[in-house]
Amino acid sequence: MSRVGVIGAGHGKFGRRSDATVQELAFEAFRMAMEDAGIEREVLDASVIAAVPEYHKQRSVAGVVQEYLNLNPRPTWLTEVACASGSAAIRTAWMAIQSGLHDVVAVIGCQKMTEMETAEILALMGRVGEVQWESIFGTTFPGYYAMFAQRHMHEFGTTHEQMLAVGVKNHHYGALNPNALFQKEITLEKALESEPVSSPFCVYDCCANADGAACLILANEEKARAISDKVVWLDGVGAATASMSVLRRPNLVGLPSAEEAARRAYQMAGVTARDIKVAEVHDCFTVAEIMAYEDLGFCRKGEGGRYIAERRSYIGGEVAVNVDGGLKSKGHPIGATGVSMAYEIVKQLRGESGKRQVPNAGVGLTHNVGGIGQYTFVHVFKRD
Amino acid sequence: MSRVGVIGAGHGKFGRRSDATVQELAFEAFRMAMEDAGIEREVLDASVIAAVPEYHKQRSVAGVVQEYLNLNPRPTWLTEVACASGSAAIRTAWMAIQSGLHDVVAVIGCQKMTEMETAEILALMGRVGEVQWESIFGTTFPGYYAMFAQRHMHEFGTTHEQMLAVGVKNHHYGALNPNALFQKEITLEKALESEPVSSPFCVYDCCANADGAACLILANEEKARAISDKVVWLDGVGAATASMSVLRRPNLVGLPSAEEAARRAYQMAGVTARDIKVAEVHDCFTVAEIMAYEDLGFCRKGEGGRYIAERRSYIGGEVAVNVDGGLKSKGHPIGATGVSMAYEIVKQLRGESGKRQVPNAGVGLTHNVGGIGQYTFVHVFKRD
Numbered sequence: 084m085s086r087v088g089v090i091g092a093g094h095g096k097f098g099r100r101s102d103a104t105v106q107e108l109a110f111e112a113f114r115m116a117m118e119d120a121g122i123e124r125e126v127l128d129a130s131v132i133a134a135v136p137e138y139h140k141q142r143s144v145a146g147v148v149q150e151y152l153n154l155n156p157r158p159t160w161l162t163e164v165a166c167a168s169g170s171a172a173i174r175t176a177w178m179a180i181q182s183g184l185h186d187v188v189a190v191i192g193c194q195k196m197t198e199m200e201t202a203e204i205l206a207l208m209g210r211v212g213e214v215q216w217e218s219i220f221g222t223t224f225p226g227y228y229a230m231f232a233q234r235h236m237h238e239f240g241t242t243h244e245q246m247l248a249v250g251v252k253n254h255h256y257g258a259l260n261p262n263a264l265f266q267k268e269i270t271l272e273k274a275l276e277s278e279p280v281s282s283p284f285c286v287y288d289c290c291a292n293a294d295g296a297a298c299l300i301l302a303n304e305e306k307a308r309a310i311s312d313k314v315v316w317l318d319g320v321g322a323a324t325a326s327m328s329v330l331r332r333p334n335l336v337g338l339p340s341a342e343e344a345a346r347r348a349y350q351m352a353g354v355t356a357r358d359i360k361v362a363e364v365h366d367c368f369t370v371a372e373i374m375a376y377e378d379l380g381f382c383r384k385g386e387g388g389r390y391i392a393e394r395r396s397y398i399g400g401e402v403a404v405n406v407d408g409g410l411k412s413k414g415h416p417i418g419a420t421g422v423s424m425a426y427e428i429v430k431q432l433r434g435e436s437g438k439r440q441v442p443n444a445g446v447g448l449t450h451n452v453g454g455i456g457q458y459t460f461v462h463v464f465k466r467d
Numbered sequence: 468m469s470r471v472g473v474i475g476a477g478h479g480k481f482g483r484r485s486d487a488t489v490q491e492l493a494f495e496a497f498r499m500a501m502e503d504a505g506i507e508r509e510v511l512d513a514s515v516i517a518a519v520p521e522y523h524k525q526r527s528v529a530g531v532v533q534e535y536l537n538l539n540p541r542p543t544w545l546t547e548v549a550c551a552s553g554s555a556a557i558r559t560a561w562m563a564i565q566s567g568l569h570d571v572v573a574v575i576g577c578q579k580m581t582e583m584e585t586a587e588i589l590a591l592m593g594r595v596g597e598v599q600w601e602s603i604f605g606t607t608f609p610g611y612y613a614m615f616a617q618r619h620m621h622e623f624g625t626t627h628e629q630m631l632a633v634g635v636k637n638h639h640y641g642a643l644n645p646n647a648l649f650q651k652e653i654t655l656e657k658a659l660e661s662e663p664v665s666s667p668f669c670v671y672d673c674c675a676n677a678d679g680a681a682c683l684i685l686a687n688e689e690k691a692r693a694i695s696d697k698v699v700w701l702d703g704v705g706a707a708t709a710s711m712s713v714l715r716r717p718n719l720v721g722l723p724s725a726e727e728a729a730r731r732a733y734q735m736a737g738v739t740a741r742d743i744k745v746a747e748v749h750d751c752f753t754v755a756e757i758m759a760y761e762d763l764g765f766c767r768k769g770e771g772g773r774y775i776a777e778r779r780s781y782i783g784g785e786v787a788v789n790v791d792g793g794l795k796s797k798g799h800p801i802g803a804t805g806v807s808m809a810y811e812i813v814k815q816l817r818g819e820s821g822k823r824q825v826p827n828a829g830v831g832l833t834h835n836v837g838g839i840g841q842y843t844f845v846h847v848f849k850r851d
Contacts, residue, residue: 084567104599129706135520136519136520136521136547137520137521137526140594140598141594141597141598141599142521142549142591142594142595142598143548143549143594143595143596143711143837143838143841145547145548145842146548146549146595146708146711146837146838146841146842147597147598147711149708149841150597150708150710150711150712150715150841154708155707155708155709155710155724156707156708156709156723156724156727157707157708158558158706158707158708159548159706159708159842160546160548160555160558160559160706161546161547161548161555162544162545162546162547162559163520163529163545163546163547164527164529164530164543164544164545165526165527165530171544171545174542174544175544175546175559175562175563177566177568178559178562178563178565178566178568179559179562179566180566181562181566181567181568182561182562182563182564182565182566183468183565184561184562184565184704207526210524210525210526210527211526211527211530212527213525213531213534214524214525214526214531215488215525320568322513322542322543322544323539323540323541323542324530324533324534324538324539324540324541324542324543325539325540326534326539327527327530327531327534328534331534339540340539340540343540453527453530454527454530457527457530457533457534458529458530458543
């Protein structure tokens with residue numbers, strides 16, 4: 084079977100981007116990716132846009148981005164699976180290429196979050212939980228993940244300090260990432276003193292809303308090899324779903340969709356968890372990264388707290404995780420996040436990550452969760 | 468190249484469905500499609516959901532449908548390109564199968580429109596036009612299409628009576644469709660007397676918002692032949708885009724995206740406009756069907772008014788168009804519409820349309836427009 088390769092990657096600054104509309108954010112990342120690939124628009128056959136439309140005044144996001152990028156009349160489509168929209172877009176681009184329908188496809192994840200007030204966003208996000216029987220009782224996203232955290236503490240003795248150690252690591256690396264929203268280190272002491280949000284979480288357990296965009300250019304094997312001498316191969320595109328309602332999940336200490344998506348992606352790419360040297364995981368809340376270590380098989384269930392405490396997810400440890408700062412320090416423009424994760428893995432696998440470079444990063448993955456785990460997408464990337 | 472086949476199709480009642488949530492509407496159509504295919508869930512590998520999320524209280528539509536249909540942990544993704552979301556979903560399902568990633572995929576288009584007030588829907592739809600420079604000045608969907616109508620009248624002498632003849636035809640056939648919102652004939656006289664909306668349009672020029680769902684089961688060629696003896700092949704999946712802003716279009720008498728999508732679909736399927744015997748086209752407003760005749764090549768540009776006046780789009784004419792009632796009489800649950808169109812073509816090509824059956828309908832197409840023509844998807848279906 085032939086492969087799909089990443090031949091270009093671009094990433095704009097994440098943050099409060101009152102200087103740019105969503106299409107301008109998209110263009111910023113697109114231009115960088117096209118320059119990185121060294122191609123002109125003529126080479127492109129189609130685009131896929133990832134965004135969650137309801138946060139924008141401008142709907143029909145795919146159309147407005149397509150026009151601003153001067154890509155008409157090429158086909159476009161938008162994918163939406165909450166915070167995993169970017170990875171779903173990459174997966175449909177993989178399909179488009181592998182099916183023979185298109186040879187070269189641009190994937191653009193873009194989101195403006197700051198057009199709305201935080202309270203309005205929280206209410207809207209609550210509706211991503213099961214409205215009829217669950218989120219109508221007032222569950223918000225921090226509330227949902229705080230339940231995961233409480234249960235993880237109860238079953239495995241995981242501590243809040245271990246969770247905040249995730250935040251400390253991610254801010255450590257985010258301080259080195261010029262695209263990150265927060266480019267500063269934090270200490271465990273400072274994190275523990277931050278304002279409470281939803282027990283056990285305080286502010287430094289939670290990622291921040293941000294505006295931003297990222298872009299990948301994907302191509303079929305023949306064109307990828309012809310165009311680029313630094314192709315990163317997308318060899319596994321795993322996806323899985325789980326119950327919307329956390330009440331119907333088998334437990335609250337992990338995400339069944341993440342375990343299943345990882346199993347599918349590993350199988351497809353012919354790798355195991357032990358092969359992964361660098362990973363971008365969905366740390367929307369600190370406990371989510373701890374659960375990701377376990378769900379992805381980096382350690383056994385229940386050992387995630389110790390995994391971070393022992394710095395096994397730092398550069399130099401077993402798997403370098405979120406060394407771009409993660410959602411926590413980089414910010415979380417929901418439609419862009421999955422593409423942003425893939426951008427970092429591509430740069431790492433090409434050895435272009437400077438001070439944050441993971442040595443010998445031959446195989447990497449992205450782990451992108453939608454909603455409260457009703458969707459997870461795990462993608463595996465390799466160098467030749 | 469191997470083919471992708473439709474092995475099952477289901478369609479619920481369109482209308483004010485206060486009896487059902489969006490997931491219940493989805494299940495209704497899904498169950499019919501699965502029974503039609505004669506398969507159990509075990510055969511399914513994935514689902515694609517088409518919906519425009521912002522009309523629902525419940526967001527994360529893919530997740531809530533996936534759970535209600537008992538399809539976890541299979542992959543799912545949602546596509547959104549405004550009113551063409553259903554056709555985009557079918558196109559990504561085609562890719563998923565043709566790429567070898569999945570063998571059998573369910574496509575479910577579903578939408579609740581009646582949770583909102585009509586004025587709220589109009590305002591929201593206005594944002595599907597270009598917000599920064601255009602729809603901020605108050606353009607609504609009827610207003611946009613009225614501009615197309617005025618220009619068509621000006622350039623070609625098309626009359627309002629000819630436009631309303633589209634409505635008369637579509638109500639004629641809709642009266643025979645038990646799934647249609649309006650199951651009654653109208654006369655040209657009655658239509659002309661209906662309340663004005665946006666000149667030249669009156670009420671009977673405009674389609675109606677509705678709740679509803681439709682479902683297709685697609686399979687790769689091997690599985691399709693093994694499972695079904697009435698496979699309808701999806702041989703062309705054309706898509707194209709055009710400027711969001713109508714001000715930047717070359718003219719206002721047709722949709723460039725529709726012409727380009729048709730060209731791509733015909734080429735892919737190896738057919739021409741002359742081969743098409745039955746078509747479902749996007750008659751959100753009566754003039755849209757007239758422009759579709761022209762954009763699809765059923766007649767030359769400017770002849771669309773005469774085409775309907777001479778009943779060439781009736782059964783027994785050159786191409787039977789919208790013989791399920793079209794958006795006009797059937798109703799327009801925006802995420803469901805593209806899948807509903809495909810349902811009708813599948814039934815027609817299988818010879819199962821009863822009183823509305825088009826004789827010798829060997830090749831059919833769907834023409835599904837998103838927004839004000841920034842997206843068009845044209846799909847070509849064939850029997851062996």
